[in-house]
Amino acid sequence: MKRFFRYLLIVIVLGAIGFWLFIRYAGGKQKKALSVIPSDAVLIVETENLTQAWQQLREGKIWNYLTQNAYFKQLNEDMELFNTYIGNNAIASQVLKNRSLIMSLHMTSANDYDFLYVADLKKMSLLNQLNLSKIADQVSGYNAKQRKYNGKKILELADPEDPGFIIYLSFSDNLLLATFSASLMEKAIDQKANVNEENPHWTQHADFTSVTERLRSRELFKLYINYRRLNDFSLAFLSEESEVFRILSESLTYSALDADLQDEIIALEGYTGADSVGGYLKALSEVEPGRISAWKIASEQTAAYLSMSFDNFDDFYKKLIGVYEKGNPEELADSKSKIGKLERLLGVNFQETFFNHFDNEIVMLKLRPLKNGDYEDISLLIKMKDIDAARAGLDKIMKRIKRRIMVVKFEPEIYKNHTIYCLEMPGFFKIFFGKMFEELDKPYFTYIENFVVFSNSKPDLKLLIDDYTEGNTLAHNPDFTDFKDNFANKANLSLFVRTPQIYQNLYYHSKPEDRKDITENKEFILSFEHIGFQLISDNQGFKTKLLGKHNPDAEKADKLQVIENEAFNDLFQKELESDSFALKLDQLPLEKDTLYTLKNPNGTLKIEGNIKNGKPQGLWRYYYPSGNLKAALNYTDGILEGTAYFYHDKAGKTLKAEAKYQNGTLHGNYFEFYKNGTQKTRFAYQNGKPEGFAQFFYPDGRKKIEGEYKKGEKHGKWIFFDRQGYKIGKERWRNGKKKK
Incomplete structure (x- = not known):
C-alpha cells in the first residue's frame, strides 16, 4: 500500500512549483493531454476539474469508509493538506485549482506497473523554456537534478531517506507530466515522435474515438480501458493466464465510460468497441441481445456468473463461424475436422441432436469452493428451447458413446429427484467452443427446469441441486436481485461477481507475494460486495455498464451467512x-x-x-x-x-x-x-x-x-x-x- 501513497505526493510538488509557472508564462500553443499518453496505457482516468472531483470523492460514504484503512487514511490526510495549501496560496490556487488531470496506468515490466500524471495548465504555455533547476529551489526535502532526454528537460526529485523514490517532472507546452518511473517519462516524451499509421495518437485512433465521441454526459470522471493490454496487466496479479481476460483482450478494443460516484454505488456507463477479428464478443456484437434467466436457478453460493445471451442461438453460431473464418481459419478448419471425425465415429449429427435445441443463454458459473482444492471447479448452464428434446438428444449421444467407444465407467445416480449423468467424451466442449470450455472435460450433468447443467465437479452439481430444491438460489437473495435490477434484463454479455464468495478463488489465483496484502485488506476488498459488467449490442459495438456495490458490512454479513449455511x-x-x-x-x-x-x-x-x-x-x-x-x-x-x-x-x-x-x-x-x-x-x-x-x-x-x-x-x-x-x-x- 505504501507504493500507492507515493503517487499522491506528486500533487504537493505541483503546488510547490505553481509560483514559477504562473508569473513567467501565459498564452501560446495548446496541446491535448491525451497527446502525451503512451499508446500502451491499460487504463486512463480523466477529470476536467480536479478540485471538484476531489470534493465529490471526499464527501461520499465509500471514501469515508475507505479512510479507515491505513493507506487511504494517509491518502486522505495528504489530500486535505494539499487542499489547505491551495486555499492559503493565491498564486498556486490560480495555477492549479480547477485544472484537468489525466492519470494513465502502464506496464513497466512483465510483473509491475506505474502511473503517468498529466496536468493541463492551459494558459501556462512555453513551459519547455522554463529553467527546471530554479523550480527545484522551491521544493524542500528532495535532492534535485536535471537532465535532458530527446531535447526535453526532466527534473528528478529524489527522497534522501529513500533514494529509490524519485519523482520525474517534465513539461510539454501547456502540459505538466509527472511519474515515478524514468522509463515511463521517456516513453511519454517519445510518444509524439512514435506516432504513425500503425501507432496513431489516441485522438486519431479510429477505434478509440469511435467510443469516446459517443459519450454525452458531463460527469467529473471518465475512464478509458484499453483491452489489448488488459491480459498483460492481469498477469501482474494472477499466477497464470485467465481465459476470460484473454478473450476480452482479443475481442474488444476500448471502453469509454462516464463515472458517477454515489453513496453505495460506483457506476460507470458508456460504450465499448468490438475487434474486427475477435471471437465470441465480436459475434455477440452482431446479434440481438437475449434475456438472462439462469440466475433464477443458480445457487446462492454463486461467486461469479458469466452469461452470453442472444435472441437466437442459430444466428449467434453462424456469426461466430463467420468471425473464425475471417480471423482464425486454421483453428476453424481444425475444429470442423475433429467434429466430423467424432460424428462419423458416433454416427450422430451434433447440430441436429444437440445444438438445434439451444435457446438464448449460455452461462458459466463459479461457486464458492466447498473445500480447499476446489478452485478449478466450474459449471455450465445451457438454456434449451425444449428440454425433453434436448434430453432425448443427449441420451442418444451417450448411448452411442457407450456402444462405439465402450469406456463408460459412471452409472447414472439419482440425487434428490434429479438424475446425474456423465458425458464421458474427452474434450467435447473444447472441440465446439474452444479453450474457454476446456475445463469441462468429461463433465457430470443433470436437468433443472429448461437448463442442462454441466459441471466438472459432482459435489458442485449436487450443491446446485440442493440449493435449487431448497430455494437457496440467487432469485431468493434480495441483495443480489436488488443489484441485478440496476442492469438490463436483455443483454449480450453479463458478468456478476460476488466478492465474498469469490475471495478464496482470488486468493488462490493471486501471486504468492501479493497474498499478504490481500489478507490484510480482506475487509476492504470484500466491502465491494457486488461487481457487475454488462454489454448490449447496438450496431456500433456495445452499450456498456460497470457497477460496484459497496457495503461496509459485507465481510461480517458473509461470515453470518456461512455460519447459517453450516447450521x-x-x-x-x-x-x-x-x-x-x-x-x-x-x-x-x-x-x-x-x-x-x-x-x-x-x-x-x-x-x-x-x-x-x-x-x-x-x-x-x-x-x-x-x-x-x-x-x-x-x-x-x-x-x-x-x-x-x-x-x-x-x-x-x-x-x-x-x-x-x-x-x-x-x-x-x-x-x-x-x-x-x-x-x-x-x-x-x-x-x-x-x-x-x-x-x-x-x-x-x-x-x-x-x-x-x-x-x-x-x-x-x-x-x-x-x-x-x-x-x-x-x-x-x-x-x-x-x-x-
Whole structure:
C-alpha cells in the first residue's frame, strides 16, 4: 500500500512549483493531454476539474469508509493538506485549482506497473523554456537534478531517506507530466515522435474515438480501458493466464465510460468497441441481445456468473463461424475436422441432436469452493428451447458413446429427484467452443427446469441441486436481485461477481507475494460486495455498464451467512418435513392383520412393523442397508403419533433426531444431534411449522445461532456466535424477510 501513497505526493510538488509557472508564462500553443499518453496505457482516468472531483470523492460514504484503512487514511490526510495549501496560496490556487488531470496506468515490466500524471495548465504555455533547476529551489526535502532526454528537460526529485523514490517532472507546452518511473517519462516524451499509421495518437485512433465521441454526459470522471493490454496487466496479479481476460483482450478494443460516484454505488456507463477479428464478443456484437434467466436457478453460493445471451442461438453460431473464418481459419478448419471425425465415429449429427435445441443463454458459473482444492471447479448452464428434446438428444449421444467407444465407467445416480449423468467424451466442449470450455472435460450433468447443467465437479452439481430444491438460489437473495435490477434484463454479455464468495478463488489465483496484502485488506476488498459488467449490442459495438456495490458490512454479513449455511444445510429437518421416510398406504399389502417386512437389495431387513385392519399400527422400525437401525416410529390407525426417533448409520444406535407427532403432524419439541452425540439444534413445532425459540450448536456443544420462529418463518432477532462462544453479529427478521 505504501507504493500507492507515493503517487499522491506528486500533487504537493505541483503546488510547490505553481509560483514559477504562473508569473513567467501565459498564452501560446495548446496541446491535448491525451497527446502525451503512451499508446500502451491499460487504463486512463480523466477529470476536467480536479478540485471538484476531489470534493465529490471526499464527501461520499465509500471514501469515508475507505479512510479507515491505513493507506487511504494517509491518502486522505495528504489530500486535505494539499487542499489547505491551495486555499492559503493565491498564486498556486490560480495555477492549479480547477485544472484537468489525466492519470494513465502502464506496464513497466512483465510483473509491475506505474502511473503517468498529466496536468493541463492551459494558459501556462512555453513551459519547455522554463529553467527546471530554479523550480527545484522551491521544493524542500528532495535532492534535485536535471537532465535532458530527446531535447526535453526532466527534473528528478529524489527522497534522501529513500533514494529509490524519485519523482520525474517534465513539461510539454501547456502540459505538466509527472511519474515515478524514468522509463515511463521517456516513453511519454517519445510518444509524439512514435506516432504513425500503425501507432496513431489516441485522438486519431479510429477505434478509440469511435467510443469516446459517443459519450454525452458531463460527469467529473471518465475512464478509458484499453483491452489489448488488459491480459498483460492481469498477469501482474494472477499466477497464470485467465481465459476470460484473454478473450476480452482479443475481442474488444476500448471502453469509454462516464463515472458517477454515489453513496453505495460506483457506476460507470458508456460504450465499448468490438475487434474486427475477435471471437465470441465480436459475434455477440452482431446479434440481438437475449434475456438472462439462469440466475433464477443458480445457487446462492454463486461467486461469479458469466452469461452470453442472444435472441437466437442459430444466428449467434453462424456469426461466430463467420468471425473464425475471417480471423482464425486454421483453428476453424481444425475444429470442423475433429467434429466430423467424432460424428462419423458416433454416427450422430451434433447440430441436429444437440445444438438445434439451444435457446438464448449460455452461462458459466463459479461457486464458492466447498473445500480447499476446489478452485478449478466450474459449471455450465445451457438454456434449451425444449428440454425433453434436448434430453432425448443427449441420451442418444451417450448411448452411442457407450456402444462405439465402450469406456463408460459412471452409472447414472439419482440425487434428490434429479438424475446425474456423465458425458464421458474427452474434450467435447473444447472441440465446439474452444479453450474457454476446456475445463469441462468429461463433465457430470443433470436437468433443472429448461437448463442442462454441466459441471466438472459432482459435489458442485449436487450443491446446485440442493440449493435449487431448497430455494437457496440467487432469485431468493434480495441483495443480489436488488443489484441485478440496476442492469438490463436483455443483454449480450453479463458478468456478476460476488466478492465474498469469490475471495478464496482470488486468493488462490493471486501471486504468492501479493497474498499478504490481500489478507490484510480482506475487509476492504470484500466491502465491494457486488461487481457487475454488462454489454448490449447496438450496431456500433456495445452499450456498456460497470457497477460496484459497496457495503461496509459485507465481510461480517458473509461470515453470518456461512455460519447459517453450516447450521441449516445439513439438517435432518428438511427430510423430516418432506415426509419422504413415511409409509405410503398404497405400497402396503392388503392383508388386514400381518407382520410386514421389506428387505434391502443386499438382503438385509429394511422395514418391519404390524398391519392391523389394513393400516400400520404400533412400532415400526426402519434399517440402513448396513443393518443399523435408521428410525423407530409409532403409528395409530396408519397415522404417525407420539415420539419418533431417527438414528445415524453407525453401531450403537446414536440418536440423529427426535420429533413429536400429533395426529400425523409435527407438533412439540424437536431435537437433532451430531454423530458424536452433542446436540445440533432444538426448537418446537406447532401444527407442522417451527414456532418459538430456536437454538443451533457447534459440534463441541457451543452455541452457534439463536432466534425465533413465527408460523414457520424467522421473526425477530437472530444472534450469531463464533466457535469460541463470542457473539459476532445479529439480524432482524419480520415474517421471514430480513430487515435492513
